[in-house]
Amino acid sequence: MMKKKSDILWPLGFGAVFLIIWQLYGFHRLLDLKPFQLPVPSEIIMTIFKNLEKVSGDCLLTVTGAIAGMAIGSAIGFAVAVTATLFPKWGYGGLTVISAFNAIPIVALSPIMNRWFSTGMGQKIGVVTVVTMAAMAINAYRGLNDLKPFSLDLMSSYAADKRTVFFRLRLPSCLPSVFTALKINITSAMIAAIVSEYFAASTSGLGFGIKDSLRKAEMAMGWSYITVSAIVGIILYLIIQAVERRAIKWHASQK
Amino acid sequence: MKKNKATAALLWTAGVVLLWEGVAFFLANILHDKMANAKLPYLHSIIYTIAANFSEISNAALITVSKAATGFALGAAAGIMLAVIMSISKTAEKIAFPYLIISQMIPVLGLAPIIFNLVRNMDLSRIIIAAYLTFFPVAANMLGGLKSVEPEKRELMYSYAAKKRSVYIKLMLPFSLPYLMTGLKIAAPLSITASILVDMLGSKGGIGVKLLYSLYGGEKDIFWASVLVCAAIGMLSCFIIILAEKILIPWKKTSSGGEE
Amino acid sequence: MNNTPEITIKNVSMVYNDKGRDVTALSNVSLEIQKGEFISLLGPSGCGKTTLLRIIADLLQPTSGTVEVCGKSPREVRLEKKYGIVFQSPVLYDWRTVRKNICLPLELMKIDKAEQNNRVDALLEMIGLEKFQNHYPNQLSGGMQQRVGIARALAIQPEILLMDEPFSALDEFTREKLNEDLLRIWRKTNKTVIFVTHSIAESVFLSDRVCVLSPHPGRLSAVVDIDLPRPRTKEMRESPEFFNLVTKIRNSFEGV
Incomplete structure (x- = not known):
């Protein structure tokens, strides 16, 4: 128990010291910054509460886009993984092509989606979809195909058909990898949604908020948006982790 | 096969x-x-545009890539260093580990405009943002590698009474190399993304600037050419790391050699 | 045989704490081992045989009791690099070729290059893997990997070879072949060998003496002299004397 306590106290203490130095303008002195360039933590928190309605509205918008895009992207990615598993000869090449999508910079995607979709939401969902496809496809494929040794042999000893093998063996054993992909995707979905808003025609959302406040030199407001997006990112991640814990109790990673 | x-x-x-x-x-x-x-637009017409404006576009891309590469190298070095320090010192690990985990949950790229605003120097902020985006995945993966060294492998070193330095050079670092490469593979396109993003936030002379100007200026051909080049350098960065991995980790090949 | 023992184990006990419960892994073990002797620690899992080996190797510290090797503590002997250890798995470094794996301890001891090469060449010949010297471990079979592990342990020219179930993961055929190889190497180098195993036949075939350990708590329950003549041959495995010894050792467990 004592060990547990120090595990929490060390990082917490470090974080507190960091915030206190920041609050007391330590970083301003160190990096030669004016107070208006880098708002202190208390100012950021005050700003969040003062603009709670606007910030939370923008936040909701971005999160909606991120989750919708992630759902579509993950579904497509999973479908690709399943296809690649069922038709290994040709499917695997498709996986390679999809994984190349992984390396396309989000910033290059956003303007394209801008042209395809007239609404900010459509554009956001479009970008997030493309960004989240690859991670799911790759991870799900791995899960569907890296089976425990002899488990396929066991199935064929029961003379199980392809369908049974898929539903009884492959699908359950790919769950851990699917959750790994979802955890990667939730973060990249938020990033993609925010970055797409930097360049969107729309005038709302966390990304637009960050950019607009900086343009208007409202640094505290910009930092509030950053803080909120960080908190939302953590919460979404923890939600997926909690679902994972319930869904795959049997897996070694959950012990 | x-x-x-x-x-x-x-x-x-x-x-x-x-x-x-x-x-x-x-x-x-x-x-x-x-x-x-x-x-x-037709793919062939975009490629034609790239060919027609090759020196202009490639110069812009080169600026973006070189800054990304500098940031990538710095961020990777810092990430490796932190991971090694964390593997040596329990206290350092306790302090930094939760933050490394959290860093994977928050949209770090969101901070880019803020850093750009603070630094006010486009080349420097390109490097800083690329570096800090590289830093997290590299540190997290490298630490993962250092921590997965099997106890027997360490015991072997212990039985030879090897110095800490030798343990790291001969065991810990080579063992973690595949993990490090995974981190670098994630980080390479990120650092390119970061560099392009800073271009678009208001720099001069990168591929992102081309993209943005052509987007608002209505030069459709140049716009699509820039997008394609951005995608290409992103993929290229990943490909380079994969190639480096093949060269640096020859023991990964699972060709069957000896049967008794 | 010399009368002053090389290794003296006196009243060694090992107690560790498992979830608030004290578990006695070894209780009051005493044993003397002569120089050049081949001795086996035999017993079922949980009898503390590996624990005892690790205490001798200075990988674990006993709760009470002492181990002396030529009048020195295990730590001093380890620092003098007089132990060669072969683990249960080969513990080869994947990024090093067979040759470089055997070379590893020599690099650490900063032995000069020419001498390194001479020793590694001789060892490669001894284990019969000259042709595979530039292969990576992943390209070798399990038996070949374990032979590399043995060569690496011998590279530092240790006085004592400590082997922790080195062949337990191998199939019966490979295991018997490696048993013979090991005896051939042992005859050539004349090291003291402490060999942990859970195979009665293996311990009888290899050893001068078999130390039988029993679990709960781990303790030394019998020491059986193996008076089969040396060099031992494949055919001896079929001899009545061999079966008698196996039976004798098996019976020493029955009473537990």
Whole structure:
């Protein structure tokens, strides 16, 4: 128990010291910054509460886009993984092509989606979809195909058909990898949604908020948006982790 | 088997190219979409544009890539260093580990405009942002590697009474190399993304600037050419790391050598 | 045989704490081992045989009791690099070729290059893997990997070879072949060998003496002299004397 306590106290203490130095303008002195360039933590928190309605509205918008895009992207990615598993000869090449999508910079995607979709939401969902496809496809494929040794042999000893093998063996054993992909995707979905808003025609959302406040030199407001997006990112991640814990109790990673 | 996979990938690439051309044709000649040229121009015409403006576009891309590469190198070095320090000192690990985990949950790229605003120097902020985006995945993966060294492998070193330095040089670092490469593979396109993003936030002379100007200036050809080049350098960065991995980790090959 | 023992184990006990419960892994073990002797620690899992080996190797510290090797503590002997250890798995470094794996301890001891090469060449010949010297471990079979592990342990020219179930993961055929190889190497180098195993036949075939350990708590329950003549041959495995010894040792467990 004592060990547990120090595990929490060390990082917490470090974080507190960091915030206190920041609050007391330590970083301003160190990096030669004016107070208006880098708002202190208390100012950021005050700003969040003062603009709670606007910030939370923008936040909701971005999160909606991120989750919708992630759902579509993950579904497509999973479908690709399943296809690649069922038709290994040709499917695997498709996986390679999809994984190349992984390396396309989000910033290059956003303007394209801008042209395809007239609404900010459509554009956001479009970008997030493309960004989240690859991670799911790759991870799900791995899960569907890296089976425990002899488990396929066991199935064929029961003379199980392809369908049974898929539903009884492959699908359950790919769950851990699917959750790994979802955890990667939730973060990249938020990033993609925010970055797409930097360049969107729309005038709302966390990304637009960050950019607009900086343009208007409202640094505290910009930092509030950053803080909120960080908190939302953590919460979404923890939600997926909690679902994972319930869904795959049997897996070694959950012990 | 390997050849088969290569042909499949090649055919798929050909398929994507055909699909692109097909959709472009469909938009332009069947839907008669007036925006067809903006929504999806023919792939061959984009490539033609790149060829026609090659020196201009490649110069812009080079600026973006070189800054990304500098940041990538710095961030990777810092990430490796932190991971090594964390593996040596329990206290350092306790302090930094939760933050490394959290860093994977928050949209770090969101901070880019803020850093750009603080630094006010486009080259420097390009490097800083690329570095800090590289830092997290590299540190996390490297630490993962250092921590997965099997106890027996360490005991062997202990039984030889090896110095800490030798343990790291001969065991810990080579063992973690595959993990490090995974981190670098994630980080490489990120650092390119970061560099392009800073271009677009208001720099001069990068590929992102080309992209942004052509986007608002209505030069459709240049816009699409820039987008394609951005995608290409992103993929290229990943490909370089994969190539480096192949060269640096020859023992990963699972060719069957000896049977008794 | 010399009368002053090389290794003296006196009243060694090992107690560790498992979830608030004290578990006695070894209780009051005493044993003397002569120089050049081949001795086996035999017993079922949980009898503390590996624990005892690790205490001798200075990988674990006993709760009470002492181990002396030529009048020195295990730590001093380890620092003098007089132990060669072969683990249960080969513990080869994947990024090093067979040759470089055997070379590893020599690099650490900063032995000069020419001498390194001479020793590694001789060892490669001894284990019969000259042709595979530039292969990576992943390209070798399990038996070949374990032979590399043995060569690496011998590279530092240790006085004592400590082997922790080195062949337990191998199939019966490979295991018997490696048993013979090990005896051939042992005859050539004349090291003291402490060999942990859970195979009665293996311990009888290899050893001068078999120390039988029993679990709960781990303790030394019998020491059986193996008076089969040396060099031992494959055919001896079929001899009545061999079966008698196996039976004798098996019976020493029955009473537990």
